[in-house]
Amino acid sequence: MMTLIGIGLLTGLTTVLFGFGGGFVAVPVVAWADAGLGTDAMRVATATSALVMVVNAGFATAVTRRRVLAGLRGSGPLLLLLAAGASAGAFASRIAPPDLVRWAFAGYVALTVVDLLLRPGFLRPDARAGGTSPAQRPRPLPAVLGVPMGTIAAFLGVGGSVMTVPAMRRAGHTMQVATALANPLTLAVALPATAVSLGGTAVPAAVDAHVHLTGLVDAGAAGALLLGALPVILVLRRRPPRIPDRAHAWAYIGLLAAVAVAVLLSG
Template sequence: MEWTLVSELLLLFGVGLVTGTTTVLFGFGGGFVTVPVIVAVDAGLGDDAAHVAVATSSVVMVVNALVATAATDRGVLGLLRGRSLLVGLLALGGAAGAVAALVAPSAVITWGFVAYVTGTIVDLLARPGFLRPAGGGEPEPRRATLATGAGLPIGVVSSFLGVGGSVLTVPLLRRAGHPMRVATTLANPLTLAIAAPALVVFLAQRSAITADGGILLVGAVDLGAAAALLVGALPVIVVLRRRPPRIPDGIYAWTYVGLLALVAVSMVVTTV
């Protein structure tokens, strides 16, 4: 095995450890963390690198979100009871966004990713309700109040850019009055609803990608990269779900924003 491949696998394993942590603590199933890394690792694919990164991130998101959801307290999951239409629209949007990602120019996905994450950061800093509760005081848990109609656009944007549903759902749930612990926990089953149909679309693609750079390409998915990421992520998810750390809500929210900024910068660095 060539040293370059070994170093890439070690890098992906290390990033997997990070995505396992962010899945549990911030609801990031792997999408917005893994896309910049896979773009760099699969740079040999040229213009196809962004497409492969988005498709591969869907594998990581599905598995991470599935494991995290299975270990989630049923009382928290109960907040989504009766929201089957919302979940259905998220799934429909996820499939539609995946189809769009397969035909869109690579630059649109890459810079759309950067623009969306940057816009989200500005919104979280500028408007009350995320870092500063809109009504004053500490946020209180309440029933999940995502608008049903928002499911379709959330699903489309999430799977098209590979950012993962949490980048859209956590701010919305937070502004609905949920503490970060609840908002990030609910992001996992919502991400699963988006990423699962998107993954089916990506795997079904009859890929014409032949350039060097992918570790183990199946359709538009680099299963080799996904496997390395998951080997690092899954043990972390299991451990942190059993013994979640206690983080003050305000620090929790600021850390979320800081991670968004870090990933936006990383994507620019790996692209330019």
């Protein structure tokens, strides 16, 4: 329990600094904690991650300054399509082979790391994207991206920030703003995914492993993670750390790489 609370502190940190909502950290940690569930551990980890992201992302959004959230003005269609895609992805994750979800998670994150390192616009902002001079304004994300983003994010249990942060970065936002706006976008993904997960079918191995599930959600693990995360989110949203933009971007990439490795080792 104390280990999960300690990891919860880290999920709070990643929610504020990287917009992850806790999903990237929660998935490998819960998969490790519930390893006694065998092949079902990844399904439970993905579902538990969605619940953690709902609370973390919702709380982080509530304490974010209104002027920052104004960057999503006019993004209603995008949010609706994210939610629609997330519903489809969550249903797909319930019937997909657990090993497929694990390998897809690690593979997608690894490809994202390569993309961020090689393609301009993340580490090396593209001057055509906007936001590189006072006269330019960041562009909104196209609503058409909502369904594929939501589907992939919910299927893998990553919340969406792995896609939205790079996209907003390339649209001209600073890392600080891109990660802050990732929280409400993550909420749009995690809400329907959590609803589907709470109604998930039973996991027979849970009784022998002494894991108490609500649907597919390990409520005990989720509670411990949130106990550690919420105070950190509150403090850091009120007193955000000042991190150089390029260092912030490198830290984002480093965390993605570390989590991909953690997921593979948790198997």
